[in-house]
Amino acid sequence: MSVLTESAPTAAAPTVVPPERRPRHWGRFVLPTYSWLVIAYLVFPIAVMFVYSFNRSVGGVPQVSFSWNGFTTLWYREWNSAPGLSASFWLSIRLAVIATIVSAILGTLLAIALVRYRPKQFHGKGVIEQILFINIAAPEIVMGASLLGLFVTFNIGRGFLTLVLAHVMFCIAYVTVTVRARLAGFDRSLEEASYDLGAGPLTTFRRITLPMIMPGVLAGALMAFALSIDDFITSNFVSGTSTPFPVLIYASTRVGIPPQVFVFGTVIFSVGILLALSSLVIGRKGT
């Protein structure tokens, strides 16, 4: 392109027709502008949260007000003073970490079984795949209600254990689907090569298979973590006496949201951004 436009004036011969200019130069701005608009749309609610985490409250009542009353860092200093807030936040973190680890292990093994064996060797493989799909597609409110029914029927006291069981249940399918996609491109001859070089099945899994599918496992685990940490509907049904962060916030909307919620939200978002940036940096180094 640049070569053409530069050489056109120097070509003095009258027979040479100068190359036609591309008519729509503004065209290249359309998609970037559009993209920035979409990003703004996505970021705007977060920006509101960020701004209002510095908002003074009216008349000293510690609850969110949506009119600007002046700048304060009080809520950052007093982050732990809202009753139950940090306790339920840590509960949510613990819950998400456990649910992520358990569902990552179970989901990965399931994915390997689904990819490795043909229907002839693995009876009911098709049924399992359907169930995974149903698990993802089913409305959460239905699952939550039925889980509650299940726990009540079997007389399992609702609390942290039922939360873990429920979260693992809805995370497994996502891990399996992600890991299976990664395994689909996996060259089985790598495992044969490992056996060939004297490594048994366990060593081969640890040294070859697992490192190769690790990106898929991590992506699945990340998804599980994200699903678990902000789950409200299922958690609300099965939480019982322990209240995860989203359930607590929903409950507090009736009396007034403590401003510390925005502080927690801002911090979580910042940590997320930092993680994303560091993974970018590490990714650059790797290649």
Place this chain on the structure above:
Amino acid sequence: MSNRTVDMTEVSSGFADVSAGRKPIVTIEHVTKIFQDAPAVDDLNLEIYEGEFFSLLGPSGCGKTTTLRMLGGFEEPTSGRIFLGGKEVTYLAPYRRDVNTVFQSYALFPHLSIFENVAFGLKRKRMDKAEIRRRVSTMLELVDLPHMEGRRTSQLSGGQQQRVALARALVNEPTLLLLDEPMSALDAKLRHQMQIELKRIQTQVGITFLYVTHDQEEAMTMSDRLVVMRLGRIEGIGSPREVYDRPTTEFVATFLGASNLLAGDVTALEGSVATVTLTSGTTLRVGAERLPEKRVGLSVKVGVRPEKITIGAGDGGTMSGQNSLRGRVRVSTFTGVGNQYIVETSWGTDLTVYAQNIGQAAAPRSGDEVVLTWPVEHTFAVHPMAHGSVEEEATMGEIDE
């Protein structure tokens, strides 16, 4: 595993003597492998000797790769037994066999460095770290990739990846090295270079190589001995020269190089010479010991390799010890190193003739009447193939895989 502490660089020639010792390192006894009711390998019997470069040659679906995979432990025979170094290994897991493989796709571990790839097998044997380091670097030098330990496999060219795959297998000093069409992904020039290289390495390390290929030139260039396989069975076995010069079946005659084959019947057996009368009435002579069966009235195909034929002007009389046919040049092609002629006989059969370009008499042109002569000793006779078209199968092998 192998107790030999062979310093790879010091083992030199003399492997031919080892081969002459004729000690079988691999014995395959009545091995059959059936996939979904169809036999891929059908009652195979084979012995491979220590230090040999042995090739399994054949078109796709002939069972050569299945045979290799059974030796590597990746497939179990449906019946039959396999011995390696005197011990039965028929159902032994691949990680318990003293066999290493160079895979067709190389199967290098992409998440490991070159060093870690080559050291993988030695680490499994819990070898001393310094010793591993020494052996890996010696091996990388042998395959002409010195000081590449730290690189990633993705940073290597196809030819280099193949050398790493070879080093990774050879560094374990296996009793038997399996090579599964390792050159099929390389371009023609690199392939030719690697053939010479591979033969050099094999001679240097003295390890028995079993090489699987559908490329007949590749097999002939490198092998001490080879078998030609078809439909899970052995069609011909011996040194490349034996199999080429004395093909025992019609399939071997056409798959390994090119052959002119003429159908006829044995009409006389006098001493060491048999007379075959072609369907056109012309008679050709062939050594009696070259007949598949010594019987008058036997239907055979008489064959001769294109380069064994002398093409001459149209008045050459029949000399003793020579076969001759009259014909007319239909196509004459100059290929630089020689001329290729397609000569049509009076009854309409085409014969191919290669004449080397040694600057002799004027080459015949298309339309010229010529006489084709060749020595009786270069004439062979085979059973006509029962079913299937030879050309079809032979070309299938080249296109597939």
